[in-house]
Amino acid sequence: MSGEYEDKPQPLIEHLIELRSRLMWAVGAFFVAFLVCFYFAKELFNILVLPFKWAVSWAGISHRNVELIYTAPQEFFFTQIKVAMFGALVIAFPVIAQQIYKFVAPGLYKNERAAFLPFLVASPILFLIGAALVYFFFTPMVMWFFLAMEQGGGEGQVSIQLLPKVSEYLGLIMSLIFAFGLVFQLPVISSLLVRAGFITAQTLVEKRKYAIVIAFVAAAILTPPDPISQIGLALPTILLYEIAIYTARLIERQRAGATEKSDSDEEDVAQAPPSQEADNKA
Template structure:
């Protein structure tokens, strides 16, 4: 009995270590992909940062410019922006490595669902960032610049502060655009019914404005630019979730699937 327990523990430990080694290899491959893209882009880091800062530069008054208050800011800030771009370009590779790691432990119907979710999540996140860059940034910067003229204040922003603001805004809008994916997953997995999500619509609308007030600058315009898309995307998620709502027949077919660990 003791020998059987020891053999079982040894097999479990070996299985855990093999998964750990595979995870390490996947992480290394993902990091290599990001580094390769970064090295390919690093020569154009100043140009990438200039493109990145265009929404603010266009909102500055005539003769206005960005400033550097940190000794190393003029070097590290463009590098950080280039690394962000490299990560976004290499993100499909990172997602593939993640998919390859978790796929053996998924049922067949789950594998069919994961791929569309990953593609849609990546696409929606990029759309959220594009929405922030092309619409939110110019609108907010011009709105804030209009407040400086009556004060006689010169608008000069430190490049590091601008990077922090842009990163937070990109993250906020990128996550916001994931709302349809979250709604579809909740309905498809049976965690929340579609009828319940429709019922809590008023609370979602209030929550959207609360979230917008927390993560955006303290002006009504930028809050509306985040809250309104969040509400519309929630409605889009409800519309799409109608096609993924589990049905009794689908549940019976799902119950017939075999455990992937048992068939391994």
């Protein structure tokens, strides 16, 4: 492969210059995206509040206005900065991933680059699937669970309503998105480890029972302390683990097929007559 992916020996200073160039492109893309997202930070935050509105409707209290509060003068300002950083990371990720690949690619063989590219494409797609699952299903379910604890203030009761702080609501939905997004990388990570020879499909099968326990423990740590979000993260994790086992078996079958084909070609060359062997070498 020609151009910027050529694997040519370079002195250390040239590697550092190349690294600086890639970092500048990545940081520049993030900074531009941050400025754009900060300008539209309130609109982006209103989009993130939509799952809360859906939960209010599911709880049968759609007559009530959806309200969030902030208790410190600077709280909503810093919340907007976090929203802008979150949006900038999502928008700039393709550029950042491209710069990482361009820096790493010259050190890879052609077949290694061909094997690495599908994972580079699959990773953001799987992350977005996990984020969409959080946005359209799990966040409304979690908020509905918390809204169910409200008191209407009838006879003998005080009125208790859920009024989340803007920073806490953003922290909740961001933690859920990152937790699910990272969990959905499990097939990608396991496939890379299988290709590198660090693990096998049999290893994944043997460790399945430990993986199930770890899935529930991780869900308890990464999600709010409610059973809906914890079970909602643990079950997809277990399903993705099974997908990782299936993917590992496919990779091992492809590798075995390629090895058999290579051995067969070598046997054909070894058994060929001298004249034919000379023709093959020619």
